[in-house]
Amino acid sequence: MQTLNFLKPNRDNIKNYSIIGSFLVLVSLIDVISNAFLKINLTSFLPGSLTTLFPLIFGLIGLNMMRIDYSGNKSLDLLNKNINTNNFNALLTLLILFSVVKVLPQSLSWMILDATISGDSKDACTGTGACWTYIKVWFRRFMYGMYPNEFHWRINTAFILVIALGFVGYFMKDNLKKYLALYYVIIYPVIAYLVIYYLISGGSFGLQWVETGAWGGLSLTFIVSFFCLIFCFPLGMIFALGRRSNLPAIKYISICYIEFWRGVPLITVLFMSSVMFPMFLPEDFFMDKLVRVIIAITLFEAAYCAEVIRGGLQSLPRGQYDAAKSLGMGYWKMHIFVILPQALKLVIPGIANTFLALVKDTPLIFVVGLAELAGMLALAKTNPKWLGFAMEGYIFASIVFWIICYAMSKYSYNLEAKYKTER
């Protein structure tokens, strides 16, 4: 005769246990789901505190009964191995599951079911949910800042051109491949600068001049991030090599540089670049605020890049240096062909980290009066016609930033996989 032993399920009565166990878990889930979505309390007949604990207790007993080692059932084994290894893990599994179920209906109804997206003024937002109309109406501002609406095509064209130029490297012929680094480090930034200067700033070729103060939104995020990324990497490389140099002057200059920039907060650097820096310049010398800010962030992030790259340089065995030297390579040949390719491959995760931090630091340029995406949000939420929609704005901005950063980190994984040659 089979006796039900709650504490010791085993293979012999696997069917009974797994069926009863899954039934109990199902009951607890149904209870929580109906509670959350339909607002019906199935266990209202129980005393107060038990009602709340009911699904947890039922679920725990159910999972305990299902916990059979080597049951032979694939999905059951998978479940037991990953989320049901012991009572504590079963409890955590249930808690996480229940809290997701509890939170889901509210957030769903706020974000989608009760949200409004139609209309083009604040009056359309009468529902209890989010008002995406706000994002829709302000979308152009969030993308292009105060840039005049009729010239938005100039920004779009400039970006498409810059991206297209970035892909040139993929189509280069083999005999030009050796100039690849030269292209990306010097030629490409210069061309990109010219494209952005002539198209977005305008002022010549019949295009109306738009001052940088009017630039903003996501396009400004892109412009600042783009130039900072593209310049801070080679600069960081130079300082990383400099810090390891045998020449004392170069070594100490590099150390001072790195330690200085790592020691000051970015926000102070930005203030200094926009407020103090012009005081030291001759009166007839003018440098645009945006350019100053880009230079400041570049110098700042280069110090971080330098330390990340130095970490990669230090992790290479000395034998690599010996081998390169013994083949008659000088300092530069050794570094370009042997040391840097290996070191940079090692620091891809670290560099990606630095770059992501850089992109997410760009909203700080708001303190000097440049409003990129997050800055435009801060401006928009104080607009008297559209008060009270900060939540929607910040959720929108987080989603946009998340997409950008996730794409970047995915790209870095791809690079890692691409350059993996070790066994």
Next chain:
Amino acid sequence: MSDPIIKIQNMNKWFGDFQVLKNINLEVEANKKIVVCGPSGSGKSTLIRCINRLEEHQEGDIIVDGNELSEKTKDIEKIRAEVGMVFQQFNLFPHLSILDNCTLAPIWVKKMPKKEAQELALDQLKKVQIDDQANKFPGQLSGGQQQRCAIARALCMQPKIMLFDEPTSALDPEMIKEVLDAMVSLAKGGMTMIVVTHEMGFAKEVADEVIFMDEGMIIEKADTKEFFASPKSDRTKLFLSQIL
């Protein structure tokens, strides 16, 4: 007699306060094969690393192929290009294929056209019998194959002198033979070689002279036959009795 291709006179070297090499005098003529042996820490590796200036010496002269090595030596790269070196840990470049490992230096240091360099590299790889592995990466090869590739890589620079720093010490016994075979055939081809090794069989087969070092000094330097038949110093006798 021709001028020696390597000439070391009264050379001393310190690591900090510790003197690793004491009053080294050595002359190596072209096409000679020298085997350096001795216990660990006796300065053998440091000595041959000084010959292509991977280590700097503090006193005395080292003259390689008519060029004196010192802080003033400007074209140290040119001298190093003439002196090939094979390391205990192979030190292949892991991010490059076997073929690229071999062609890198000829193309960029010797400015050889790429095609010519590849032909040369395949030729050298064939000599050490790994030309079929040319497109693999070092991580995919066995230790013995890696070391043979390292030999081919050094030979692609067409050096006048080859230095071997314990080339078989990191290999298991089966692979030692294939590396030694490659070295023997290189020796028979007339290369000037200085080999730091514990492989006494190899020494007996190809060496013209054997040098025994201990505590940073050259204890004994003799013709191979003489060295093994009638070693002069007691220290050498002790060493030989332990390893033979």
